[in-house]
Amino acid sequence: MGNLHLLDVTMFWNLSGGVRRYIDAKHRWALRHTAWTHSVATPMRDDDATTVHVPGLPLPGSGGAYRLPWRRDASARLLRDARPDLIEAADPYRLAWAALDASDALDIPPVAFCHSNLEALAAQAVAPRWRRAARRAARGYARHLYRQFELVLAPSRAMAAHLRDWGVARVVHQPLGVDTQTFHPRRGDMRWRASLGLPADARLLVYAGRFAPEKNLELLSAALQRLGEPYWLFAVGSGPVRPHGERVITASALRDPTLLATVLASSDLFVHAGVQETFGLAALEALACGLPLVACRAEGLAELVDDSVGRAVERPSVEDFAAAIADVYAADRESLGAAARRRAEAADWDRVLPSLADHYARVLGSAARS
Numbered sequence: 030m031g032n033l034h035l036l037d038v039t040m041f042w043n044l045s046g047g048v049r050r051y052i053d054a055k056h057r058w059a060l061r062h063t064a065w066t067h068s069v070a071t072p073m074r075d076d077d078a079t080t081v082h083v084p085g086l087p088l089p090g091s092g093g094a095y096r097l098p099w100r101r102d103a104s105a106r107l108l109r110d111a112r113p114d115l116i117e118a119a120d121p122y123r124l125a126w127a128a129l130d131a132s133d134a135l136d137i138p139p140v141a142f143c144h145s146n147l148e149a150l151a152a153q154a155v156a157p158r159w160r161r162a163a164r165r166a167a168r169g170y171a172r173h174l175y176r177q178f179e180l181v182l183a184p185s186r187a188m189a190a191h192l193r194d195w196g197v198a199r200v201v202h203q204p205l206g207v208d209t210q211t212f213h214p215r216r217g218d219m220r221w222r223a224s225l226g227l228p229a230d231a232r233l234l235v236y237a238g239r240f241a242p243e244k245n246l247e248l249l250s251a252a253l254q255r256l257g258e259p260y261w262l263f264a265v266g267s268g269p270v271r272p273h274g275e276r277v278i279t280a281s282a283l284r285d286p287t288l289l290a291t292v293l294a295s296s297d298l299f300v301h302a303g304v305q306e307t308f309g310l311a312a313l314e315a316l317a318c319g320l321p322l323v324a325c326r327a328e329g330l331a332e333l334v335d336d337s338v339g340r341a342v343e344r345p346s347v348e349d350f351a352a353a354i355a356d357v358y359a360a361d362r363e364s365l366g367a368a369a370r371r372r373a374e375a376a377d378w379d380r381v382l383p384s385l386a387d388h389y390a391r392v393l394g395s396a397a398r399s
Contacts, residue, residue: 032065034067034114035113036067036115038118039070040071040073040097040120041095042073043282047144047238047308047310048119063386070083072097081107082107083104083107084099085097086099097122101126102127104124115138118142121143121170129178138180140178142182143184146307147168149305151164184205185202203381206382207310213318213319217295219295228259232358234262235299236265236266237289238266238301241270246264246271249272249302250274261276263279264280265279265289265292296320297358298358301323301324304327304345306328309329313333313373314373316372321339321362321369323354327345338369338372340357
């Protein structure tokens with residue numbers, strides 16, 4: 030795979046999204062360890078010369094964070110003209126079909142990375158009486174789409190199990206990782222914390238990620254209200270559902286990962302109330318900063334959180350989250366933070382990305398033999 034040209038294709042190309050952080054990490058790793066050429070095709074405007082811009086319209090309800098390509102044929106032509114050796118599609122929408130068209134025209138193997146649980150998203154988007162039908166339709170669509178890829182990568186064992194349950198056979202577990210040098214406890218900065226103007230005894234919880242309905246941010250605000258003083262929440266991100274409430278501070282998404290690491294390492298505890306995470310990249314970055322984690326024992330987050338690094342909440346309720354947060358503060362947070370750091374070190378990008386290169390090599394080798 031010496032001179033491989035890899036083309037990542039995604040509409041999920043916003044400043045704070047996990048898909049972008051994965052692709053950026055892959056790009057940096059490839060520069061250090063391979064002779065690959067790497068480029069990205071996206072409908073989002075970007076000054077990066079390695080980006081192929083495909084036309085798209087603002088996606089309703091995304092708060093301007095995403096654009097949706099509308100012309101499959103035009104997108105496929107742009108992807109084909111980039112002359113890649115391998116295409117990886119990072120979303121299951123219009124661009125995924127364009128990636129299949131371009132791969133077929135170039136006679137190269139298409140790969141997909143399943144960053145979204147379509148079944149869960151479809152159920153959340155409709156009224157309760159329509160959820161069963163929405164789930165069934167989403168499973169059928171996902172099966173039809175992903176069966177056409179040579180390989181489908183899943184960031185968690187939970188997501189891999191969903192794909193197989195939907196009827197997709199060519200699935201492998203490919204976890205995401207973390208830059209443990211950028212995300213490190215030494216990034217803690219008491220000057221940043223002091224700039225918030227908090228009381229000296231403040232207990233600072235932090236959330237980083239999309240401000241979206243499936244993140245259950247209103248639950249975190251309610252848990253904070255239940256806990257009362259001296260608990261505060263700092264939420265950093267972008268999206269249509271910004272958290273609010275007494276002792277809630279919000280900030281826009283941070284493009285610079287070093288600044289995000291400073292926010293994380295300067296806080297006390299990372300919280301995440303979502304139950305649909307296919308992985309939970311921000312949670313792993315918080316672990317790398319030595320923060321204990323309180324999160325739902327659900328989907329990808331269940332593979333990151335346990336009592337050795339924080340508290341896993343069995344159900345997304347205000348009472349359970351408040352109790353878990355208080356329990357962490359009553360525990361030995363120094364030991365929890367040290368265990369969190371060790372868990373993250375085992376998931377450094379340099380440890381997890383070689384397996385991705387192996388998956389690519391197998392796909393390309395199989396295509397060459399066929």
